[in-house]
Amino acid sequence: MSLSAEEWDELRQEIPSTSDPFLQQYLSGRESLISQEKSSRADASFRASLSPIARRAAAIVDRIRAHEAETLWTPSFEEDLARQSDHTLFPGMMFMHAKDRMEGTRLWNIVRRMPKGALLHAHMDAMVDFDYLLDELIKLPGMHMSSDRPLSSPHAREDAGIVFRYREKGADDQSVWQEDSYKPGTFILLTKVADQFPEGGRSGFLAWLKSRCTLSLSDCHEHHHGIDAIWRKFAKCFVVVASIIHYEPMWRLFLRRLMSLLQADGVGWAELRFTWSLDYCRDRQEVPEKDYFHMFEVLQEEMERFKASPEGQGFWGLTTIWTTLRSLDTRAIIENMDHCITTKLAFPHLIAGYDVVGPEDWGRTLKDLLPELFWFRKQCAQEGVNLPFFLHAGETLGDGSSTDQNLYDAILLGTRRIGHAYSLYKHPLLIDMVREKRILVESCPISNEVLRLCSSVLAHPLPALLARGVACCLCNDDPAMLGQGSAGMSHDFWQALQGWENLGLAGLGSLAENSVRWAAFEDQEQAEWVKGVREASAGDGVKAERMRQWRVEWEKFCLWIVAEFGDEFDPEPQEAAGATESGPPEREG
Numbered sequence: 001m002s003l004s005a006e007e008w009d010e011l012r013q014e015i016p017s018t019s020d021p022f023l024q025q026y027l028s029g030r031e032s033l034i035s036q037e038k039s040s041r042a043d044a045s046f047r048a049s050l051s052p053i054a055r056r057a058a059a060i061v062d063r064i065r066a067h068e069a070e071t072l073w074t075p076s077f078e079e080d081l082a083r084q085s086d087h088t089l090f091p092g093m094m095f096m097h098a099k100d101r102m103e104g105t106r107l108w109n110i111v112r113r114m115p116k117g118a119l120l121h122a123h124m125d126a127m128v129d130f131d132y133l134l135d136e137l138i139k140l141p142g143m144h145m146s147s148d149r150p151l152s153s154p155h156a157r158e159d160a161g162i163v164f165r166y167r168e169k170g171a172d173d174q175s176v177w178q179e180d181s182y183k184p185g186t187f188i189l190l191t192k193v194a195d196q197f198p199e200g201g202r203s204g205f206l207a208w209l210k211s212r213c214t215l216s217l218s219d220c221h222e223h224h225h226g227i228d229a230i231w232r233k234f235a236k237c238f239v240v241v242a243s244i245i246h247y248e249p250m251w252r253l254f255l256r257r258l259m260s261l262l263q264a265d266g267v268g269w270a271e272l273r274f275t276w277s278l279d280y281c282r283d284r285q286e287v288p289e290k291d292y293f294h295m296f297e298v299l300q301e302e303m304e305r306f307k308a309s310p311e312g313q314g315f316w317g318l319t320t321i322w323t324t325l326r327s328l329d330t331r332a333i334i335e336n337m338d339h340c341i342t343t344k345l346a347f348p349h350l351i352a353g354y355d356v357v358g359p360e361d362w363g364r365t366l367k368d369l370l371p372e373l374f375w376f377r378k379q380c381a382q383e384g385v386n387l388p389f390f391l392h393a394g395e396t397l398g399d400g401s402s403t404d405q406n407l408y409d410a411i412l413l414g415t416r417r418i419g420h421a422y423s424l425y426k427h428p429l430l431i432d433m434v435r436e437k438r439i440l441v442e443s444c445p446i447s448n449e450v451l452r453l454c455s456s457v458l459a460h461p462l463p464a465l466l467a468r469g470v471a472c473c474l475c476n477d478d479p480a481m482l483g484q485g486s487a488g489m490s491h492d493f494w495q496a497l498q499g500w501e502n503l504g505l506a507g508l509g510s511l512a513e514n515s516v517r518w519a520a521f522e523d524q525e526q527a528e529w530v531k532g533v534r535e536a537s538a539g540d541g542v543k544a545e546r547m548r549q550w551r552v553e554w555e556k557f558c559l560w561i562v563a564e565f566g567d568e569f570d571p572e573p574q575e576a577a578g579a580t581e582s583g584p585p586e587r588e589g
């Protein structure tokens, strides 16, 4: 209908105003519905216990987030950039497209400074940036390279199995880049191989090698190729990387850089999934070790050295979660489990638990692995070692598929945490069990996006789990390979903060606090573990102590936010007195 001015004037009177009592009543009912629902969120009690300063910091961060969503994430903000780029900008866009831009935001500076607690889900080999590692590799005296075929075509270079090893001497008369000059498996001095790279010499070589260790921008955004295709490339990266770092001098450099990156990102502790075959060599040795002892000795030494250095002050440390590839046959799995137990006996504090890894959709399911897993349980009991499960499960799009069903087994097998649990949100009963048994979900949003489970952080299921009261933490999974590029967790934290409006700084703080609460700082029997998690900061062990330390850092961090951004973004500016002192120490960018 089309109304005349008089008709409209008359009709307008009949439209209720939001100030009318009944609409006011509706709105207050609506508010209480929302807060009633939010009261069962996993972060509700953390939120309720925020200090006044933390509350202000959270309000400031909300405003910064909204401001940046409006101003930074629009094509009109920077005409040039919008014109150059072939995609639209928006907060929550695909990670790889957003990465550079996110690193220039205020939210980024805030997240960088945040005390992030512990990194509980990450794979050792995929932690340190390859620009650094490859530069170091090529500098190492005696480093050689071999290939399982001549690398004479782009296709061969994409697929070949390449190996890096120390050799006293290599073959001088062959070139791996030429079809008829190279005998597969021959070692050639790495500097010579690099300098002779047909597409740009040494710098071209480094770029190519990096591409064999990481997923590219197009790997990441070509979602239409699906999960299996990206896993084929991803799994190949691990093979190349293994031979790069399974050598003592590289292993030491790797660990130093790893701890330095974690410390600079506000991560005080990390539990790294460890999956090495027996191909590690000591400095200037050509024959691999027959056991894992030397690797763990080096881990121990480097950790002590770092913690004693000025840079490492306050760093809590590293441990590993031993993992076996789920694709292996029974004999290989049992042999690997046996190494795990032997190594645990020698370095009890350096192995916190056990897991099986590799593409979950392709490998053996937990149900299929029950005989091996129960053998392991019995063997651990006989040897008197404590190796609890920290199992991957439900890293899948399946709904009722055998991979999805790994979630049932992980819980039945008594896992202390679940890696990914991407499909858990479809399981109401399991959600209740996870809550009741206080199992933590180690969620890796960027990994899940890049490995094509979801198209952006906005489509990730973690908010559904948080809303249902499941305790979770954020992790980076394979940051050097999947695109974050650094061992720290800032990218995953940033994505969560910008992507999920219900989270906010308080929710992010709660996720970080959970990571400390569910960290395996000590060797604990099940009852002690459960008590430690239940008592949290009120307990009397290492965990409680570190949770209290984390809380102090968190308060300092919130104070810093108020001091730094209060003038511009505080919705209710107050006397800033007391909120201007120095914040936590400056972290490197």
Ligand SMILES: O=c1[nH]cnc2c1ncn2[C@@H]1O[C@H](CO)[C@@H](O)[C@H]1O
Binding pocket: 123, 124, 125, 235, 238, 273, 274, 275, 323, 325, 357, 358, 359, 360, 392, 395, 447, 477, 478
């Ligand atoms: O997200 C993941 N899910 C399952 N397995 C993984 C993931 N990321 C890496 N790996 C596996 O862990 C081993 C290295 O620790 C690699 O073999 C890789 O396949």
